[in-house]
Amino acid sequence: MELRGVDELMDLLHARRSGGPAPDQRRDGPDLPPGTRPDPHDHALRTAALLRRGRPADKELQVAGLVHTLGQLLRPGDDTSHADLAADAVRPLLGDRVARLVRLHALGPDHLVRLHAGGWVDAGLVEDVLTLRQADEAGRSAGLDAGDPEDWRSVLELVADRADRAERARRVGASSHHLPGA
Secondary structure: OOOOHHHHHHHHHHHHOOOOOOOHHHHOOOOOOOOOOOHHHHHHHHHHHHHHOOOOOHHHHHHHHHOOOHHHHHHHHHOHEEEHHHHHHHHHHHHHHHHHHHHHHOOHHHHHHHHHHHOOOOOOHHHHHHHHHHHHHHHHOOOOOOOOHHHHHHHHHHHHHHHHHHHHHHHHHHHHOOOOOO
């Protein structure tokens, strides 16, 4: 599934609200009784809110926090590829950086370091993924006001617009190499 518009993404974010985790998806987390897991909807909102507080200028990182759990909704019970599912779904709408952050957030720190050492990811991306992972863990705690998905509509529209402009610029740049005399 590829998300093609903010309205479609908002529908998915609202749909996530109605469904809690399946019993086989429950995990312990900070401030939670054993065998329970925070509502994925509230968890994603809390993660995004924490990133908004910690990195107010980085809208793409905040949005990655908001959408990082979408794979669990797209294919419930598939904990092994939820990050890939979410990344593939949001890439056309929110761009490469958001998709990479979402995809990489499921990797452990050691794996991230190996990717960086191998030249696959730069140090800035590793730092951003680790920041997302920290917010992801902190977002499992109860007590933080999660807000509402509608609070994020304008930020999603901004990030989607930036991603669209970047993609159009990339296409123009790629096609200009094929022009005579270019």
